[in-house]
Amino acid sequence: TQLLEQSPQFLSIQEGENLTVYCNSSSVFSSLQWYRQEPGEGPVLLVTVVTGGEVKKLKRLTFQFGDARKDSSLHITAAQPGDTGLYLCAGRGTSGTYKYIFGTGTRLKVLA
Amino acid sequence: EPEVTQTPSHQVTQMGQEVILRCVPISNHLYFYWYRQILGQKVEFLVSFYNNEISEKSEIFDDQFSVERPDGSNFTLKIRSTKLEDSAMYFCASSEAKGPYGYTFGSGTRLTVV
Numbered sequence: 066t067q068l069l070e071q072s073p074q075f076l077s078i079q080e081g082e083n084l085t086v087y088c089n090s091s092s093v094f095s096s097l098q099w100y101r102q103e104p105g106e107g108p109v110l111l112v113t114v115v116t117g118g119e120v121k122k123l124k125r126l127t128f129q130f131g132d133a134r135k136d137s138s139l140h141i142t143a144a145q146p147g148d149t150g151l152y153l154c155a156g157r158g159t160s161g162t163y164k165y166i167f168g169t170g171t172r173l174k175v176l177a
Numbered sequence: 178e179p180e181v182t183q184t185p186s187h188q189v190t191q192m193g194q195e196v197i198l199r200c201v202p203i204s205n206h207l208y209f210y211w212y213r214q215i216l217g218q219k220v221e222f223l224v225s226f227y228n229n230e231i232s233e234k235s236e237i238f239d240d241q242f243s244v245e246r247p248d249g250s251n252f253t254l255k256i257r258s259t260k261l262e263d264s265a266m267y268f269c270a271s272s273e274a275k276g277p278y279g280y281t282f283g284s285g286t287r288l289t290v291v
Contacts, residue, residue: 098279107181107268107282108220153220163208163225163233163275170219 067092069156069168077174081143086171088137088154095159097130097137102151102170111139144175179203183269183283190259190290198254198286200269208272209252210280211244213237213265220268226252227275259290 069090078084088097096115100108112121114130114137121128125148127140137154151172155165182201190196202209211223224234226244243255252271256263266287270280 100282105285105287107270107285108280109282110279113279155220163227164210164222164235165280166222167212167220 067094067156067158067166069154069166071152071154071168071171073171074169075172075174077176078144080145080175080177084141084144084173086139086141086152086173088139088156088168090135090156092156093134093159094156095134096157097134098155098157098165099128099137099139100153100155102153108153108155141173144173146175146177149173149175179281181269181271181281181283183267183286185286186284187287188289190288192261192290193258196256196259196288198256198267198269198288200252200254200283201250202252202269202271203273203281204250206271206273206281208232208275209244209246210270210272211254212268212270212282214268214285215265223254223267256288259288261290264288264290 072087098113099111102108112128117132117134119130125142129138151170153170154168157165184199209226212220214220222235224238224244225232241257245253266285268285269283272278272280
């Protein structure tokens with residue numbers, strides 16, 4: 066069974082601080098996605114990474130896929146209150162599967 | 178921005194009753210999915226659907242569950258005889274292809290079984 070563990074589970078920081086969220090597994094993934102979810106809403110896709118070592122930037126967010134495609138990180142620079150939300154990673158296996166397995170989530174709160 | 182539409186947003190049903198959750202995926206998408214999220218828990222895969230048939234399903238998706246694309250636009254999830262533990266947010270998603278393409282999720286249907 067593929068599992069994705071995210072850390073930390075909860076993070077409360079001041080506006081302007083930097084932070085990194087981690088997504089780890091013992092399984093290899095063909096692709097990995099990061100989503101943000103607001104209360105009562107569906108997850109919204111932020112990025113998809115496919116190649117080991119790949120780095121993608123989305124404004125103040127930097128996403129990295131591990132060289133072995135087993136882990137990923139999300140780094141936010143100069144966090145803002147609007148970044149508050151639940152961040153989810155989701156990985157797709159290498160066996161031709163259709164499904165993405167979601168991680169346990171990191172709940173981020175950015176205080177003004 | 179194209180979106181996935183789900184109805185109803187909330188559904189309360191008695192245990193043992195049948196419910197149908199409805200979704201309108203993005204029009205040019207070919208792959209459709211149902212996920213659920215029990216309060217405070219992970220988003221869990223239920224089923225994927227392509228070319229008018231189930232392409233993959235999880236252990237959760239037992240005989241009580243079925244999916245259908247009755248016309249060219251709707252994608253439905255039916256739970257035949259609801260149980261208390263079926264209470265969750267149910268999310269529909271669609272993607273344009275099977276590869277590393279992101280899903281577009283709907284806003285979900287909150288199902289409460291009493």
